[in-house]
Amino acid sequence: MSSGACGSVCESGALMPVDEAIRYLLDQAPLPPPVQRVALDQALGRVLATDIRSPMNLPAWDNSAMDGYALRAADLPAAGGYLTLAGRIAAGQASNNPLQPGQAVRIFTGAPLPPGADTVVPQESCRVAGERVWLPPVNDGDHVRKEGEEVRRGDLLLRAGKRLRAQELGLLAGAGIARMEVYRPLQVGLLSSGDELREPGEALAPGQIYNSNRHSLAALLRGWGMEVHDYGAMPDKLLASRQALSLAAAECDVLLTSGGVSVGEEDHLKQAIEALGSVDLWRLAIQPGKPLAFGEVAGKPWIGLPGNPSAALITALIVVRPFLFRAQGMDEVLPISLQLPAGFDWPKPNRRRQYLRAKLVPGADGSLCVELHPQQSSAMLAAACWADGLAVVECQAHVRMLDKVMYLPFASLMH
Numbered sequence: 001m002s003s004g005a006c007g008s009v010c011e012s013g014a015l016m017p018v019d020e021a022i023r024y025l026l027d028q029a030p031l032p033p034p035v036q037r038v039a040l041d042q043a044l045g046r047v048l049a050t051d052i053r054s055p056m057n058l059p060a061w062d063n064s065a066m067d068g069y070a071l072r073a074a075d076l077p078a079a080g081g082y083l084t085l086a087g088r089i090a091a092g093q094a095s096n097n098p099l100q101p102g103q104a105v106r107i108f109t110g111a112p113l114p115p116g117a118d119t120v121v122p123q124e125s126c127r128v129a130g131e132r133v134w135l136p137p138v139n140d141g142d143h144v145r146k147e148g149e150e151v152r153r154g155d156l157l158l159r160a161g162k163r164l165r166a167q168e169l170g171l172l173a174g175a176g177i178a179r180m181e182v183y184r185p186l187q188v189g190l191l192s193s194g195d196e197l198r199e200p201g202e203a204l205a206p207g208q209i210y211n212s213n214r215h216s217l218a219a220l221l222r223g224w225g226m227e228v229h230d231y232g233a234m235p236d237k238l239l240a241s242r243q244a245l246s247l248a249a250a251e252c253d254v255l256l257t258s259g260g261v262s263v264g265e266e267d268h269l270k271q272a273i274e275a276l277g278s279v280d281l282w283r284l285a286i287q288p289g290k291p292l293a294f295g296e297v298a299g300k301p302w303i304g305l306p307g308n309p310s311a312a313l314i315t316a317l318i319v320v321r322p323f324l325f326r327a328q329g330m331d332e333v334l335p336i337s338l339q340l341p342a343g344f345d346w347p348k349p350n351r352r353r354q355y356l357r358a359k360l361v362p363g364a365d366g367s368l369c370v371e372l373h374p375q376q377s378s379a380m381l382a383a384a385c386w387a388d389g390l391a392v393v394e395c396q397a398h399v400r401m402l403d404k405v406m407y408l409p410f411a412s413l414m415h
Contacts, residue, residue: 039178
């Protein structure tokens with residue numbers, strides 16, 4: 001894939017590069033919300049406010065990684081041989097009786113090794129003959145999970161700024177940690193702008209449309225673990241806009257609007273925000289999208305998204321998501337990207353970085369490649385429903401079949 005220097009190209013056309021906009025927003029992110037202490041079963045999706053160190057060794061003692069037989073490796077001849085059976089230890093049990101020379105014990109996965117044992121042999125490799133068991137050659141330490149092998153007491157278990165997933169909750173539970181300090185979920189005020197907007201189920205008059213942004217953006221925010229305060233659609237009237245924005249600023253940490261930021265639109269939203277705070281109108285080097293606004297309303301950060309549904313969705317995923325995650329207290333806020341071969345040609349360079357609705361499909365050799373939906377309109381969401389991610393074509397770049405392109409899976413953008 002051939003490309004120019006995105007920053008200089010985009011700036012020459014008075015368009016702000018996407019990465020520059022993201023860096024600026026991250027620098028402007030407010031301090032995280034207040035800290036709450038919550039139980040483990042309430043912590044999924046929350047962001048840690050403090051480092052957590054392990055109060056214990058993990059594992060807490062040497063234990064068997066297999067169902068089999070525990071022994072002292074030095075007792076077994078080099079070619080293998082018989083040892084005397086001296087009992088059994090199941091998970092949840094423990095033996096205080098030291099293993100005597102020439103003995104082995106039946107042991108089950110997770111059970112503590114008896115004193116003196118240092119090795120486990122899987123049961124399928126052994127033969128029991130009365131009170132004895134034949135065991136094959138072993139290496140000292142085979143199939144044993146050593147005390148502290150995973151984590152030592154006092155080690156850093158999880159760092160502040162980590163968003164807790166199922167695996168982190170399992171790790172905390174395994175260390176016996178029942179409660180932890182997390183940030184309160186970010187409270188985001190969501191507003192739509194436009195007299196033409198109606199809710200699904202209502203009748204439409206000529207020129208009216210259903211408010212899809214309200215529902216797609218609210219779903220995104222909830223998927224990101226944030227609390228949504230949905231204020232609906234603001235009428236295109238200055239006083240009504242000011243009142244809605246004032247209420248949202250009083251109740252929320254961050255405000256997010258859709259519509260009303262494009263060149264040529266009625267400027268009630270801009271006037272209302274300027275009366276309550278400040279506003280900067282940006283033209284981003286992004287497609288779909290381009291118009292974006294950032295400012296503050298009564299001291300609360302505000303981001304204004306474009307009104308076209310795909311433009312609003314993708315700008316939220318690419319630009320707004322890192323800002324909100326940083327405001328939530330997260331450290332790692334940028335999405336995971338993949339470099340994969342293109343299953344398409346994109347011969348016409350564009351002044352804006354393009355985020356194309358795409359999915360992964362098997363190529364001729366069976367490996368995955370990126371396929372585009374034929375409809376890439378900024379106003380239509382059907383392509384995003386078909387897609388499982390976004391293919392990124394840099395500004396002033398063209399793509400040939402099998403060139404490597406950046407691919408952003410929706411799975412890493414929407415959670």
